[in-house]
Each structure stands twice: as C-alpha cells, then as structure tokens.
Amino acid sequence: MIQPQPSGMSNYLAVRPDWLARVVEEALEPELPIIDAHHHLWDRPDWKYLFGEYNADIAAGGHNITASVFMQCQAMYRRDGPAEMRVVGETEFVNGVAAMSASGNYGPRRLCAGIVGHADLRLGDGVAAVLEAHVAAAPDRFRGIRHITVWDADRSLMNPLSAGPPGLLRDETFCKGFARLAPLGLVFDAWLFHPQIPELTELAQAFPQTTIVLDHLGGIVGIGAYKDRRDEIFAGWSRSIRSLATCDNVCVKLGGLGMRINGFGFETQDAPPSSETLAETWRPYIETCIEAFGPQRCMFESNFPVDKGSYRYGTVWNAFKRLTRHAGDSERASLFSATAARVYGLAPLD
Template identity: 85%
Template sequence: MTSSQVTSSQAAGGNYLAVRPDWLARGVEEALEPELPIIDAHHHLWDRPNWRYLFDEYRADIAASGHTIMASVFMQCQAMYRADAPAAMRVVGETEFVNGVAAMSASGQYGPRQLCAGIVGHADLCLGDQVACVLEAHIAAAPGRFRGIRHITVWDADRSLMNPLSAGPPGLLGDSTFRAGFARLASLGLVFDAWLFHPQIDELTALARAFPRTTIVLDHLGGIVGIGAYRDQREDIFAAWSRAIRELAACDNVCVKLGGLGMRINGFGFETRDVPPSSETLATAWRPYIETCIEAFGAQRCMFESNFPVDKGSYGYGTVWNAFKRLTRHASQSDRMNLFSATAARVYGLAPSG
C-alpha cells in the first residue's frame, strides 16, 4: 500500500469512500480548456492512519490533471492540532501547519501556484465571547492568509449519516452561545463556512438574516443527502432542497460552493461502477443542482470546489474539473470567470487569477 492509498473506508471511520488508485487510473481524461485559470475553493490536507494527503499528494493530483490551478483555499479538517495547548487553542496548530505549506508554495520553488493562499480553520463558536482570543491567535499564526472559520453543524436523526469526528447537536445554529461566538467574526473580517445537511438549510437562512454583515459560504451545495433515511427520495429531496436554496439565496451575505457531490452521503453511487464516472456522466447527474444554485445565487456568488481528497473516492481530480467546464460551456466569459476563480478570490481575499 502506498502513502496515498486507502484500502478501506474504515480507515477514515467508515464515513469516507475508499480511494482506489488502480480504479481511478481507468478513468483518466485529458483536460478540457487547460488554459482556464482556476482557484480550487475547497480542499483538505491531512496525515491520517492509512491516508496521507499533504502538499506533495495535492500537487501530484493537480499536475496529473492538466488543469491550471492558480491558487487554492484550505478547509479545516482537524489536521495537526497542537498537542500541548489548552483545549480551545489546540486548533491553531492546523493554521500553523497550513501556513507553512502556503509559504512553501509561495516560494515559487514548486511552480507558480499559490496553494493554500486562503486558510479556513476551526474555532469552537460555542465558547461565545471567549472565542475572540482563538480567532486572534489564528490570524496571528497566518497573517494575510487566515480568512475564516468553519464550525461544522451537521446533524440528523439518522445517526448513520454523521461523522463522529464532527457531529453536532441539533439546532446549533440557533443557539445563543454559538451566536455570541459567531458575532465575533464580522469585526475581524472573517468568513463563516457552513457545512450541514440539506434539511438544515433553513436554519442557516435564519442565521444569515440575523447577521447580515457576516459573509457566509454554504459548502457542498448544502449537503444533499441520498442515503440512509433519505434513500430513494431524490425527486422529493430535490424539491425541498431547491426551495431552501432559493430562500437562502435571498440573503445577500451568502455564497455557495459548487462541488462536494462525490461523498458517501450524496448517494450517487459513482464508486460502485466498474470504471470511474466520466466528466459527461458527472455533468449529467449534477446539472439540476449546479444550475439551480447558479440561477438562485448568480455566478458572482458561486464558486467551484474539488473537495479533495474526500471526493477522490468517486472520481479523479482532472475529471471533476472537466465536469464543471462541461456544465458551464454555454455560460458567458464573465460568469465562468466568477465560477472558476473570481468569486473565490473576492470572498477569501486572494489575488485575482489569470
């Protein structure tokens, strides 16, 4: 087994699909429009038992894809926490780690890409006002790169859906202490990345309305669930999800990430095929969701994401960007610029690409 392989989803607590390099090798595609500049708005780096995905592994996926990834945004994933810090401050270790990776990339020694140019970390917003010192420590650990917080709030009555590493209690977005911590973000210029399941989108809408000065980014199109208690209900779920998405889009302070549809919870079953899905297959399956979000939010509030390495259990890095390019083939040049780079650059304070 190589350092980049995962032989069983049990290595990740059973909540991630297994990454199978031999299987992925059967579906490699040539990059479409390789000159199009891209900011990957959402990826992770970690070193977990039987699953290493660090700077070299991410760079290898980018290089093999043939796509022009100019910059990226790192998303918190409980990587490299401090071992000897007070509990609330341990999370700052992740920012220190990623800032080092960003410095390596910024050196130019590894090419022109600015990987991890934006960093989103974690702080326990349930600390209320006391979270301020954690937020300030993150900023100090990555000055000019630290852009926001993700406090995962996924919850469902079907416990089989949730990752025990990040499962939250119900109703957290409406909790007064959580909101006291959330209120600290805007004054520091920090973004809030929201990861939840689609039945919780209305809770996020209420939060966005209560804090119109705080920029909120909805991850993974709002966590569309298609397994467990939601299996075989795709039409009904789409109807409920699309209604909630349109109501959320009425909040001008909210943007959405388009991607993250290769996860176990989505239930598309790409991983069950004899060969990986092609970009045409992905585009066909995702079109209703992607087009609904772009129509509701506008391209200037949408951004594409790889969600690697999580989605690597379903398809290759090059394939997912080809799918996004197919989905936007008839969009205007300005809309495509927003979707592939400009929205992420604005939201996360990155230098424009291209």
C-alpha cells in the first residue's frame, strides 16, 4: 500500500508501509544515547506525521532516542495576522508537542526539546520582531531558524513549497536579516544543494559569530542534470566540504540521504535497504564529513518522515552505528548526542 502524497509533496518519495515491512532489524547497541538532530512533524491533506507517528517509529526502531530537534517544515502557521508573523504558529504548535513529551506520560525521551523555525531573512532588520516572537513563544526551546535557499537551474529538482531564488545567501537584505541571529544566540540551519556550498562558505566567513548547521551533508544531488555523474559530483562536493569545514562556526548534519534528489534509488528495489547496504553506500560521504569537521562538529539526523520513503527509522540508526563502529567512545558520544546537545542548547535529562 502506498501512502498518497499531498499536493506540493511530490518531490518526496512515497511512504509504503508494506514495502518497509520487508526489512525489519533489531536495534544494534540499543543502550547508546541518541539525540535525533533533525526531524519534522506535520498534518497535511494525505500525510499525517505528528507526535504519535514519530513516537511510534522510535519505539519500533528500539534505539535509545533521548531527545530530538524539530526542524521547520511549514507546519501549523497562523491563519491570521501579519504575514511575516504567521510562521510563529509553527513554534507554538511544536512547543505544545514538546510539552506533551516533557510530561513523561509518553516515556522518558524529550522530543522537540529544540525547535528550529522559519523567519524570512529578506525582511532585513525587520526580521528582528519575528525572531523575538519565536523566542517568546518557546523561550526554553526555540534555538534557531531555517530559511531554505535551495536553487538549481534544473527546476525539476526543487520542491515548489520551498524553492528559493538564486544567490540568496549573497543578497544584501538577506544578510542584514542574517546578522540579527547571533545577538539572540540563534543558530542558522542551511538547506541547499551541493553546488551552493561555496556560497554558504562565504556567508560563514562573513559572519564568524553565527553558528551555522549544514543540513543533509550539503544536499548531494544525483538526479536530473546530475544523474550518472556520481564520481565527478563526489569530487566537487568533497572539495566544497573541506573548504567549508575551515569555518569554525559551521557544523554538519550527517543524514538526509534517503531523499529523491540523492538518486541512490533505494526505493526502486524489491525490498528496503539493510543497514549494511546503507552504511556501505554512504561511507564515503559520512567519513569525508567526519574527517573534515571532526566529531565535535558533526551530528546524526533521521530526517523523518521525509526519508521514510527509503527505509525504516530503526534501520538508519543501525547504519550510523555500523559506520562508527571503530570510533572511540567520546567520538561516538559527540556524533550521536553531544554535538547536537551543545549546538542546540539542550538540557540534560533529569
């Protein structure tokens, strides 16, 4: 059975529960503490993924998820009020979910302990009021914003819900808005495609006091105009990653490689990939990032439910554990929880 995707979501792979059920793995090292550094919650016309669905995926996976960071996804914006302020509705919604989790009625984990929302940085100095409203809506949990800057000349690659104009990271007014983040102690999550990484490097160099988190290893594209160019793309991406890593204010999220744009084709197989297959496929990318940034600036993410079109929640965490099997205890602690806790200011569990 294929779970239908709502309008505007066609760039995501369809979630097929029957297909996913063909590969079910037991959790490796189930005691290892994990902070899921990047996931979404939404209720859209044919795709509901709220607290219950996310909690169920965690429980079925069997891993020790102690906390999570919610990432903006245009969920539950306010219906009324000034247009620029409607995005605060997402923070209000997620803060309520976080309060549910923090009650302890659903287990010890603290889901949505960190919240990253959206504010239009093209407002320039005027974005300050929006940022302050986010903080006021979730003073103990709001940690940053993501203004998606994805763009490519191949328009088929872009999600119409979040496509950006070219060169946005270099836009003068955008940069004025960006300058408002550091004074409030807010992080900037960057979602873009791999050819845009040099633009992010320039931004990081211009604003060394602002913490930047590169999402999904920098948006490696393997379809459309980038199809059948895997070796060439890896070489260019690697150079860009190493250059970006020279900016001490930048961290990277390891994950988000189950999306349509990555072009690995897991969804075309008779059964979902095993964690061994994922680890082998992803090893060059994950190891390049860890080598360039160091474990203290890397964090693992599920990117659920977006990546659920390619594999189960438990499988992806098994893959990450296989990839780091030979790392030291302190390095693994950074990768699986400590980096995310530090960057997003998450309080330890009681």
